[in-house]
Amino acid sequence: MNPSSATPPAVRVENLTVRRRRAVLLDSLDLTADRGVHGLLGPNGAGKTTLLRVLATVAAPSSGTVELLGRTPSSPSARTAVRRRLGYLPQQFGHYPRFTVRELVAHLAWLKEVPAARVPAAVERAVDRVGLADLLDRRMRTLSGGQVRRVGIAQAIVNDPELLVLDEPTAGLDPEHRAEFRALLRELGREAAVLVATHHVDDVAAACDRVTVLERGRRVVECTPAELAAAAGAETGGDDHGGGPAERGYTGVLHRFRRDGAVTPVPSPADAGATGTTETEGASA
Amino acid sequence: MSAPASPSADPSADPSASPPAAPxxxxxxxxxxxxxxxxxxxxxxxxxxxxxxxxxxxxxxxxxxxxxxxxxxxxxxxxxxxxxxxxxxxxxxxxxxxxxxxxxxxxxxxxxxxxxxxxxxxxxxxxxxxxxxxxxxxxxxxxxxxxxxxxxxxxxxxxxxxxxxxxxxxxxxxxxxxxxxxxxxxxxxxxxxxxxxxxxxxxxxxxxxxxxxxxxxxxxxxxxxxxxxxxxxxxxxxxxxxxxxxxxxxxxxxxxxxxxxxxxxxxxxxxxxxxxxDPDADRLVCRGSAPELCMRAVHEGRRDEVAGYVRRAAELLEDVPGAPVRFEEASVSWAGSAGPGTAVFQLVDGPGASWESSERNVEGLRRDAVLRPLLGWGCSEDVPEDVPIWSEGVLRWAHGRLPGGGGDAASMGYVAEADPAAAAEAAAVLERMGGAERREWLGGYLAARDACDPSAVDAP
Structure with missing residues (x-):
């Protein structure tokens, strides 16, 4: 994370608002993300998927500024340029059941304009990275839900994206593959900006460099996983909500936000020694 | 999920470095x-x-x-x-x-x-x-x-x-x-x-x-x-x-x-x-002599289908004065006149072509298509009283003389007799006639028909 460097951050969102009919899905949201893994946490309906849809150039903002990979994707040509460097796994990964894994990922590689000569190798490498090399020529309809999810991740990385947007990538994965996926996330984060929305706080704690908690379309807090874990004691007042420290911290900041409409600064483990600054956002933000 | 070498290790693997792919x-x-x-x-x-x-x-x-x-x-x-x-x-x-x-x-x-x-x-x-x-x-x-x-x-x-x-x-x-x-x-x-x-x-x-x-x-x-x-x-x-x-x-x-x-x-x-x-569609291709069979070029492939009926029909009228010596397929529009000595026939399509052309009687229809212009009283069909009531008997006799035509032609549907009894009697008399007598009578019949004068010929 180095937002102040000369090159623009991979994701810069300012004052982003998304409305659908009368509902406000995202409300004046600010977010900056660069190379590394950035987790998005929040309860159902918090706006995680809407935010990721905007970052994947699938949904348009109602107002605010969105800058992806140094471009504002408001024009078709700018969107196309961003999409060439983008990987996206939507919450619902629709696939073609009669295709084999190889055929499906190759099809998506074509859609992502991967040069034809590179497609076979890119497909094999992407599928290998998600641990499905043995199933390359299996039909999609014969795969388990977790395996389908991993194919979804494979298609997202087949074009070696600089911005990777993953919506619930670990849904349906068994614990063993979730652990492997975290390792993959960390590896991907060394080369790209990875934004991951998930309900698994453990995944965020294990794989993410930073985390943003959303609630009702607004940002509750942005911090490091360690800071979120440290917030457990401060925010819960000693109540034991179960789960690990990060999960308790997440629950605590949500409760505090709902109660007070704002979250006070979260003390980091090293207090002033944390890499990022802890931010707060009031109800009026 | 493995962690292979970073993609950036291979410069050619950087997608942003590649130009946009052609559509x-x-x-x-x-x-x-x-x-x-x-x-x-x-x-x-x-x-x-x-x-x-x-x-x-x-x-x-x-x-x-x-x-x-x-x-x-x-x-x-x-x-x-x-x-x-x-x-x-x-x-x-x-x-x-x-x-x-x-x-x-x-x-x-x-x-x-x-x-x-x-x-x-x-x-x-x-x-x-x-x-x-x-x-x-x-x-x-x-x-x-x-x-x-x-x-x-x-x-x-x-x-x-x-x-x-x-x-x-x-x-x-x-x-x-x-x-x-x-x-x-x-x-x-x-x-x-x-x-x-x-x-x-x-x-x-x-x-x-x-x-x-x-x-x-x-x-x-x-x-x-x-x-x-x-x-x-x-x-x-x-x-x-x-x-x-x-x-x-x-x-x-x-x-x-x-x-x-x-x-x-x-x-x-x-x-x-x-x-x-297509002006070329009516172009005729003629082969043989006595009789000469002329078919439209478009139907040249069906010559064999017709030739047998034509040859046998011509044999029926051998040495009959005024008998046609040329069989000609009708033009697309049926326009024009074939002239004396020429019988104009129309091809019959194969089984299933129409309701009456079942396998059973398509052969009879094809036989009739050749015999009718040869022997039928077609000159005044629109004035029924000018058509001798026995005239279909000549066709009935001719059908009976050709292979496969021994049955009751009228009941097969391709000979429409106004007076079946008269037609049957005429066919029977023609059959009983000697060769010379029949040739003489048929000569008179053809002359009367060509002149469209029913009074010029008596029943056989």
């Missing part, structure tokens, strides 16, 4: 996968089977005429068009049905490129089915039809435009809607349009949906009709795709203008302008 780059593998996995082989087989089954029923129409073959292949292509549209609608609604739209919306390939790529396998399937049917019928018709003219390519060009229209209309509907019932609804609506479009086949409007079961014997399509039909059908096909998927949707106006440019001359020309009379 068609790598499309062939995508098409191959779609064709292999999308049940298109089954759809191709189903379309071919339905079209060939329909064409088999009407084989007697198209087997000896390239023009009729072109028309009937077109008819079946149109009649199976709604099925192709239904297939296209199902395929077009796939992303919506399977929830793949979100992902598709995030890729750099434009909506137009994705639409064309999705439409392509349907188009290939429909085109392959059409061309397969065309080639099969071409091979089936070759022995008979090759005597005259050559296969017509112009209608194929127009028909492929119609195939494209059915495919693109269904596909675009599928992309826009994608409901489970869309495919059957598309087929039903397609057939409703074809049914509603009920205009006289000779009118100009009929040329805009050129399905007709009228025959085009002795005609050929004007050279410009193929490109005009391609424009008329292909234009809306392209316009639909552009309107549904192009960034600049107004571009759809261009193919629509092309479509109108194709439709205007078709509508103005009407059937007579689209299917022009």
């Amino acid at each position: 068609s780059a790598g499309l062939l593998p995508v098409l191959r996968t779609e064709l292999r996995r999308g049940r298109f082989l089954w759809w191709w087989a189903a379309l071919v089977a339905v079209q060939l089954a329909g064409l088999y029923v009407y084989r007697w129409v198209w087997q000896e005429s390239w023009a009729d073959l072109a028309q009937y292949v077109r008819n079946l292509a149109f009649l199976t068009g709604p099925l192709l549209a239904a297939l296209a609608a199902r395929h077009g609604g796939r992303d919506r049905r399977l929830g793949a739209e979100q992902l598709a919306a995030s890729v750099p390939r434009s909506r137009l490129q994705r639409t064309v790529a999705g439409l392509l396998p349907v188009l290939v399937c429909g085109t392959a089915a059409y061309l397969t049917v065309w080639l099969v019928t071409l091979a089936a018709a070759w022995p008979s039809a090759s005597a005259y003219g050559r296969p017509l390519v112009g209608p194929v060009v127009g028909d492929l435009g119609a195939v494209a229209l059915f495919a693109s209309a269904g596909y675009v509907l599928g992309r826009l809607s994608g409901g489970a019932l869309l495919a059957p609804l598309t087929a039903v609506c397609g057939y409703a349009v074809l049914l509603v479009w009920d205009v006289p086949h000779s009118s100009g409007w009929a040329q805009l949906v050129p399905v007709t079961f009228e025959r085009h014997e002795g005609r050929f399509p004007a050279w410009w009709t193929g490109p005009a039909q391609l424009a008329w059908f292909g234009g809306p096909a392209v316009a639909l795709v552009l309107a549904a998927a192009a960034r600049r949707r107004w571009a759809a106006v261009v193919p629509l203008v092309v479509a109108v440019a194709g439709a205007v001359p078709l509508q103005a020309a009407a059937a007579d302008g689209v299917w022009r009379p």
Whole structure:
């Protein structure tokens, strides 16, 4: 994370608002993300998927500024340029059941304009990275839900994206593959900006460099996983909500936000020694 | 999940360093996968089977005429068009049905490129089915039809435009809607349009949906009709795709203008302008002598079918004064007169050609087609009182003399006797006559008939 460097951050969102009919899905949201893994946490309906849809150039903002990979994707040509460097796994990964894994990922590689000569190798490498090399020529309809999810991740990385947007990538994965996926996330984060929305706080704690908690379309807090874990004691007042420290911290900041409409600064483990600054956002933000 | 070497280790693997891919780059593998996995082989087989089954029923129409073959292949292509549209609608609604739209919306390939790529396998399937049917019928018709003219390519060009229209209309509907019932609804609506479009086949409007079961014997399509039909059908096909998927949707106006440019001359020309009379169609090819058999070049392949009846019929009238020595096939329009000494006959189509031409009596009809112009009292058929009531007895006798004609010709339906008793008596008397007596009587009969004077001849 180095937002102040000369090159623009991979994701810069300012004052982003998304409305659908009368509902406000995202409300004046600010977010900056660069190379590394950035987790998005929040309860159902918090706006995680809407935010990721905007970052994947699938949904348009109602107002605010969105800058992806140094471009504002408001024009078709700018969107196309961003999409060439983008990987996206939507919450619902629709696939073609009669295709084999190889055929499906190759099809998506074509859609992502991967040069034809590179497609076979890119497909094999992407599928290998998600641990499905043995199933390359299996039909999609014969795969388990977790395996389908991993194919979804494979298609997202087949074009070696600089911005990777993953919506619930670990849904349906068994614990063993979730652990492997975290390792993959960390590896991907060394080369790209990875934004991951998930309900698994453990995944965020294990794989993410930073985390943003959303609630009702607004940002509750942005911090490091360690800071979120440290917030457990401060925010819960000693109540034991179960789960690990990060999960308790997440629950605590949500409760505090709902109660007070704002979250006070979260003390980091090293207090002033944390890499990022802890931010707060009031109800009026 | 493994952690192989970083992709950035290979500079050539950096996608941002690569120029944008061409729209068609790598499309062939995508098409191959779609064709292999999308049940298109089954759809191709189903379309071919339905079209060939329909064409088999009407084989007697198209087997000896390239023009009729072109028309009937077109008819079946149109009649199976709604099925192709239904297939296209199902395929077009796939992303919506399977929830793949979100992902598709995030890729750099434009909506137009994705639409064309999705439409392509349907188009290939429909085109392959059409061309397969065309080639099969071409091979089936070759022995008979090759005597005259050559296969017509112009209608194929127009028909492929119609195939494209059915495919693109269904596909675009599928992309826009994608409901489970869309495919059957598309087929039903397609057939409703074809049914509603009920205009006289000779009118100009009929040329805009050129399905007709009228025959085009002795005609050929004007050279410009193929490109005009391609424009008329292909234009809306392209316009639909552009309107549904192009960034600049107004571009759809261009193919629509092309479509109108194709439709205007078709509508103005009407059937007579689209299917022009072929002056060469009535050209006769004559062979043999006493009798000489002249057949239209278009029917040269059927000479053997007629020659046996002609030879035996001529033998019946051997040495009869005034007996025809030349048998001539009727022209397309039945225009003109054959002149004295010539019997003009019409070919009888094969079994199934009409209600009366079953396997059972098609031989009798063919025999009658040769004997009637030879011996029938045809000069005053529109004035029944001028036709001797016994005259059909001459035909009955002649039928009985030819192989297979020993049965009761009247009961077979091809001799319509006004007075069966008189006809039977005349046939019996003719049969009992000696050779010289019969030749004399037949000579008088032919002279009276040619003069159209029933008073000049008595019953045999």
